[in-house]
Amino acid sequence: MSKLGDDYIPPTKIVPDVMPFGCNWILSALNKAISKTVLSLESFESSDAATAVYSWWQFQLCDVFIEIIKPYFASNNPDFASAKRYAQAKGYAQDTLWVCLDNGLQLLHPFMPFVAEELWQRLPSRTDSMRKESIVICEYPSPVECWTNDNVLLKMDMIESVVKSLTSLRSTLEPKERHERLAAYVRCRLNDACNIIKSHELEITTLAALSSLEVLSVSDDAPVGCQVDVVNEALSVFLKLQGNINVEAERQKLKKKMEEIEK
CATH class of the missing domain: 3.30.2320 (hypothetical protein PF0899 fold)
Structure with missing residues (x-):
């Protein structure tokens, strides 16, 4: 969460097509994890659901995405020659990270309710909508069609x-x-x-x-x-x-x- 910063304001809308490759990828991976988790829960396969959530958090979000966005937060990185390009890449990375944490914690909540609630409460809120008082009353995540990119x-x-x-x-x-x-x-x-x-x-x-x-x-x-x-x-x-x-x-x-x- 430290990557978001104290003054970060979450986006009102996510447009994957204009985002860097890594952001596109993690949103596609998140969509697959959501689909697998929801399907498993509906089939009363709680073990498969827990595995889907854990695998996404550990092997995709933490092991890969958190690593590949590190250059976006290094202002001296030669891959971002201009200040404008650096700021844009960093902004996309922050927006994607926020979406992942918001949805990921909601996915995690049935399996680790107290930890998920505590972390979710610390996430910044969108300015255009009323934030739910608790993760318990949030609608469980569902796949977002525009996030899926099989080519990525x-x-x-x-x-x-x-x-x-x-x-x-x-x-x-x-x-x-x-x-x-x-x-x-x-x-x-x-x-x-x-x-x-x-x-x-x-x-x-x-x-x-x-x-x-x-x-x-x-x-x-x-x-x-x-x-x-x-x-x-x-x-x-x-x-x-x-x-x-x-x-x-x-x-x-x-x-x-x-x-x-x-x-």
């Missing part, structure tokens, strides 16, 4: 796959090197995949804690001094190392991964 969800699946592979490579490093920002490369075998990765370098760099990211085509030479992982048939990732690597061990690991994909 598919793109994020690819981004998360790349981040997962880079994170997996990082986990094998020595402790000293594991927590440093390293350079990485993504080799693309398909133009569509290449365009997606190039368009979302900021999200990948942020989520994978990289110092830089370079996109390679199949005609480019493989970078030296890197650990390698095959993401899928269209993508491979390379993580630049500062020390020496066991070339033969990396070759065998890559060969095994390729065999698994080709099965």
